[in-house]
Amino acid sequence: MKITFACFILTCSISVCNSQWVLQQSNTNYDLYGVFMINSNTGFFSGDFQTVRRTTNAGLNWLTVNVPNWDYG
DSSP states (O other): OHHHHHHHHHHHHHHHHHTTOOOOOOOOOSOEEEEEESSSSOEEEEETTTEEEEESSTTSOOEEOOOOOOOOO
16 A cells, blocks of 8 residues: 555656656757756757857747857867
8 A cells, every 4th residue: 555655646746847848949950968047938058069049938939149169179
């Protein structure tokens, strides 16, 4: 009985946690690695080849952020 109850609680908590994610179109073909949300509307993501995008409307639109070309040599 205790194992059944523990499995029920675990299943419910997993479904609640996963319900917060929504698929968004990035409009890029590069691999993306990081997401940082400042608040529920404003956030950034980053990826290969200095790809950085910004949203100010909860992900409805993503704008390109120009980043400097760093010389690592």
